[in-house]
Amino acid sequence: MSVLSLRGISKTFGAVAALTDIELDVDAGQVVAVVGDNGAGKSTLVKILSGVHPPDAGTITFEGREVHIPTPAAAHRLGIATVFQDLALCENLNVIQNLFLGQEIRPLRLNDVAMETRSWELLRQLSAKIPSVRVPVAALSGGQRQTVAIARSLLGDPKVIILDEPTAALGVAQTAEVLNLVERLRENGLGVIMISHNMADVKAVADTVAVLRLGRNNGVFAVDEVTTEDIISAITGATDNAVSRRAQRGQGAQGGQVS
Amino acid sequence: MSVLSLRGISKTFGAVAALTDIELDVDAGQVVAVVGDNGAGKSTLVKILSGVHPPDAGTITFEGREVHIPTPAAAHRLGIATVFQDLALCENLNVIQNLFLGQEIRPLRLNDVAMETRSWELLRQLSAKIPSVRVPVAALSGGQRQTVAIARSLLGDPKVIILDEPTAALGVAQTAEVLNLVERLRENGLGVIMISHNMADVKAVADTVAVLRLGRNNGVFAVDEVTTEDIISAITGATDNAVSRRAQRGQGAQGGQVS
Amino acid sequence: ACGSGAGSTGGDTGGGGDPQNAKVAFLMPDLASTRYELQDKPLFEAKMKQLCPTCEVIYQNADSDASKQQQQANSALAQGVKAIVIDPVDSAAAATIVKSAQSQQVPIIAYDRPIPATPADYYISFDNEKIGQLIAQSLVDHLKEEKAEGGILQVNGSPTDAAAGLIKKGIHSAVDPSGFKLLAEYDTPDWQPEKAQTWVSGQITQFKDQIVGVVAANDGTGGGAIAAFKAAGVKVPPVTGNDAEIAAAQRIINGDQYNTISKPIKIVAEASANVAWEFMQGKKPAGKTTLYDTPSELFVPTVVTKENVKEVLFDSGIMKASEVCTGEYAKGCDELGIK
Amino acid sequence: MTAVTTDRQDERLRQSEGLRGALSDVVERARGGDLGVIPVVVGLIVIWSVFQALNPIFLSSANLVNLTLESAAVGVIALGIVCVLLVGQIDLSVGSVSGLSGAVLAVLFVGQGLPVWVAIAASVLMGAVIGWVYGQLFNRFGVPSFVITLAGLLAFLGFQLYVLGTKGSINLPFDSGLVNFAQLDFVPAWLSYTFAVIAAGWLFAGGYLHARQRRKAGLSARSTTTLVVRSVALLAVLAFVVWYLGQTRGVGWMFVFFVALVLIMHYLLSRTKWGRSVYAVGGNVEAARRAGINVRAVYTSVFVLCSTFAAVGGILAAARLAAANQSSGAGDVNLNAIAAAVIGGTSLFGGRGTAFGALLGIIVIQSISSGLTLLNLDSSIRFVVTGAVLLLAVIVDSVSRRSRTSHGRA
Amino acid sequence: MTAVTTDRQDERLRQSEGLRGALSDVVERARGGDLGVIPVVVGLIVIWSVFQALNPIFLSSANLVNLTLESAAVGVIALGIVCVLLVGQIDLSVGSVSGLSGAVLAVLFVGQGLPVWVAIAASVLMGAVIGWVYGQLFNRFGVPSFVITLAGLLAFLGFQLYVLGTKGSINLPFDSGLVNFAQLDFVPAWLSYTFAVIAAGWLFAGGYLHARQRRKAGLSARSTTTLVVRSVALLAVLAFVVWYLGQTRGVGWMFVFFVALVLIMHYLLSRTKWGRSVYAVGGNVEAARRAGINVRAVYTSVFVLCSTFAAVGGILAAARLAAANQSSGAGDVNLNAIAAAVIGGTSLFGGRGTAFGALLGIIVIQSISSGLTLLNLDSSIRFVVTGAVLLLAVIVDSVSRRSRTSHGRA
């Protein structure tokens, strides 16, 4: 049975129909990759699931019950943890403060030592290269911030984790660790939604691939039954696209490597 | 002769030595990829070159003359155009206004029509999926914003273009277009500095790869004489790293694809 | 430009006509002193009601803002008033209002403060400069009687208030030749008692026991000065006041404040109602004297000290013992025979 | 030309064309909460109806003429405030500067007997210099503008007292051109109507040329019908206003002057590079800097503008009162000017607001003040009611803005 | 335990240990412009020296005692302002609310003859309710807090006039406990010294336990020498202050009360979940919301706190003056309270500031005011000098902050 399933989700921003009639199912212990072109509506979908935007229409079913997710706090309570594409960190707070924001240890007399120790643990696990956890997030590099945002989502005890382009800014080592992490999450029986533009990563960890195109469903594929080319043509809506042209040209010129 | 060359550049933020004694050379018609782990100091280097931060020490030589770049405006005047990792767009302005910010057509009576036409041209060239150019940038998706930032740098007549992780948020089609663009820029004799965590992209377009590690130079390689594994071990500082371990595990398990 | 009217036109204005159901404007300057809302306005309204039961009084308070007062006057003219009684925020700037009113044949009566630049139709007042002089002189006389030696502090009103300027001038005219040294003086921003308190506290540390008296330009600042001495834990020297607020009467009864000044507001307010009513009927009342080219009537205020507080404030009915002699003040009242 | 214009090709966009399209656009934006000034106008209409019900003189021509004239001085100051708020800064000293400017004007003109234009020029120049100093302090030392202008508030109040000296108050001669301009000079009826026609014609011509250009470039454009409807509507409104005010004294030149300043600022802010950089600095100063904008120059220009407008406002206020005194510019000038800007939709955090906002905002504030003046209330009640009405006027606006954020617009 | 602690393993970090390390840390931070309150303190010392040179009474014990007492009322209000500024909002009505609170206190206590604690409780409760209403208006309608509290400013001024009614001004009895508390009650010398010792001991004990915990967890920690030096320094400073003030009247209970509030707020802001969420909301309200923080509750709590502190400040002011009148809370209470917060380093844009900032800021402001009081200047000069000194005091601070941004700290 699905932990999370969406039916008929639509969302309009002003004159732009960002999502139209979306369906999606995520099982426990399953990694669903959501892919799509820029502006396809992936992040909008994520924001609807995590209570940032209310949907205009459609139903969300979580663990068999139909739910409303009016606020991010409601999503937290349900057990949905999210890493947003725009990270959503407080730049004026330091790494520890951001990691534990809203889930502080000993709320009436914060336990800084425990939080700092745990922070180092989490960051080490993601092989983050952060010199000090006591600097404001404003002073971190793009990848360091992304690591902090990912580490954040692991606190608490989520049932579904949504990762919106989690590896976009990460270095090669950190990317590898995040992919490891996703696999561990799957083994622990969590549902994982991962959004990515990197087909290699998608093929490496996902079980199912859901394609969005211009705000609509454009196919769901089991990952071992589909080729990268098929996914790309579902994304772009054509088999003849910039990617395939570039690949051909590359082959024509030197017989080269395209991911 | 190099368009741009750096010698002994250092930069300290508080107690963190972000860059120590960096050297880098970029020739006209050459694409230099700067790679490195998260927090290695790549973006700091970019910011120094584009006048955002002053360096603590070291010299910058541009077209044979030693230059100071105290402000971004000075960098613009020299002919250095930059796409920043954090994009640096004004969220309250719309796409056209952001694209032409600081380089408006007809400053005393803005020519909106010309600017809009040109905007659509530029965006189409990058195969951007932006429904309307008259919405504030705050309403765009991550990838759409990145496309806008890239399009921005093409206006004017730069001699060196610096791209800090330009494809991080882009879809597959847009990434392909940006790589095509980089190749066109090279053909037009511009110097290009590209920062990326994606080794496939680096190998596809770069001529030279400069590796930074913990704020120091860690080798410069000609791209056709080096393997991806070598670059990765220069980045992580070890041949046995998370990436290689993951790759091995992958092969052990199913003999699979790792980029 | 069209027409001859400065300010606004509108409504059927002008002197004469049917005085019944007419409107008269009563424009007061500020809230720094409580008297305008608490005494002048009700007294004027009562008298007007008595003279002309169907007439309507338009009351406005300009809150120390000359342009707001101008707006209020224009609005009154737009409503078709038959006469304006005005206590100008700024005596000079009120000239514009006089012009506007007169150009629409609406008579205007200067109340409390004169309008020297453009003569109004009538001027009724007690004179602020005189007030300053009276309170200061009363203090100086008292000090001479006590054979005090030392200097005087002077707490003036707001530096941006024209009336305060007049009072200040009056105080100087009594203090400067008195033989007592003027230790320091201070223009209290916005007449704020807190500011007066802070300033006097500073002067206490500076001059210690040289201070034999404080001339404060109104009861509020006087109260602030007294609080400063109390808070410094030293003996309170004689302190003046002005306005005869209830709180000041209490302090006088208790011996904390030396004097205040009672303006015969009832008399002035009623006199102005009478004059306004005559104007509204189309008559031209004659002045007792002429000041600033204006037919005028001036009244003399009375200095109130512990000696005469009973007769001036209570026997005359200006204040009721029940309001003043509360709690800790009951004892003082008893001693003075106030019931 | 393609069937679908370049900017309408995305299939996710709802399509709409012509007058119908323009209308459905408005409805669309209303649903999305992006109503521009409409909510403020609605708030204004509510206030007007209530006051009219309470005292029928409120909407009389005479009172409205007063209202326009009384709006001008603080309105001009609010225009400057809009500029500083747009870059995310504040100027607390506009009141003092306006007071000082009035005092300098009076002293030079009356006290020293200089020609009036010299006195005006000196006051305005002084305003500009003050703004320039603010700009330097802000750029050099990075002192928050709140503190700089708070210091300015105190210092220039001191200067004002000093300049006026022992006099305390100086009358401006009633027969001087300046006082006439502020009190007695009204636009002749024929000229007012001409202005109205010109404005409507301008709106049509400008819109038409723009639309033609856009069509040529293959972009969507307003249909000619829409343009005609818009201009006719404008003409009707303006003609009615002119006619109604003309029932008594008509449209004052001082108000025309204010409106002209609003139009100029609107042009500068929306159609020039400088205006764009003001919005950019207010939206994200670091991004603006990286785009090569001279951020310091923008800050300085804005502070100079604001202080200059404050000085001009001070001159208008002095002319209107025919006097400069120690309390000119004191009291609630600061708060009213800032409140007018905020009510007109300018954000205190920078990057959002328009010149027209200042016009609307000051009219709201003056309406409240004028309406309450007519009601003849006790001071205590008047304060309470002023507060309540102010709040109500803004709630209308804010509710719509709120629905905008929930619809995902910044 | 490893040789290098967990948090110092990155090779890019400069290493430093023990007292030497602590010192070089300070130097490092000074170079980076991250000096905390040091620049404000330097500014204060400059101001003090200048005034002392001009009038030797300035630093006399008696005058400093006055200064402490006069700081308390507005200081408490500034503490509330710090909270609203931290979430990026503003409260313009603190002056009115403090005035109203004083009026309510006087009417209930003197007019109605209720026990003083009932009157105090009622005033404070009223403050809290006002804040709650602000919070509701802000959360429900999204009206900018500037406008809400501007409306509040007017409305509560009206209420204040209304409550004082026919009296206008009400004396509080000089022999009541409340007035004594504000004017005559001083901490006995032995108790003051005890406080000083407790404070120093607390600093040491707290620091020591924390350091031990950190060492146990394998993190770097302050060396015991550093801790001892710090506590001894604090003890010396406090003992000196107590001794010097004790030369005349000593430390007033009202000031102790204010300092206690500062300490409590410091604890709440820096050591509790609530405080963390305040900073988070001020830094990035959307991020805070997404982290599951109840943003509305945070806003409400902050408005409630601010109005409550304003009410408390109003009570203290009334007690100190021994009277409540119509002008209580008017004038520059608002500006002074906000300026104190800003001078103490609180950002108007939210997310940066401390409770101690309010303490330092109000001392700067009161020092300027007290120093000028002793100089006995003309009003006009006094205003100018106040402005200039204020600016100078802040320039010291801002220059250092500026160097911070150029060193890349937010």
Ligand SMILES: Nc1ncnc2c1ncn2[C@@H]1O[C@H](COP(=O)(O)OP(=O)(O)OP(=O)(O)O)[C@@H](O)[C@H]1O
């Ligand atoms: N807050 C908003 N207001 C208005 N329009 C929005 C808003 N957020 C998103 N949109 C629009 O909705 C569409 C989908 O955006 P979304 O962020 O979901 O794309 P995405 O699939 O995540 O793209 P990317 O790969 O670039 O991150 C875009 O066209 C965007 O312009």
Ligand SMILES: Nc1ncnc2c1ncn2[C@@H]1O[C@H](COP(=O)(O)OP(=O)(O)OP(=O)(O)O)[C@@H](O)[C@H]1O
């Ligand atoms: N403004 C700043 N203030 C303080 N420290 C900073 C600042 N900017 C960067 N740093 C520090 O400098 C180091 C290098 O940062 P930089 O942004 O250059 O990394 P990067 O190589 O671009 O990393 P990424 O791949 O994650 O983008 C980081 O450790 C970071 O914490």
Ligand SMILES: [Mg+2]
């Ligand atoms: Mg996205």
Ligand SMILES: [Mg+2]
């Ligand atoms: Mg980077």
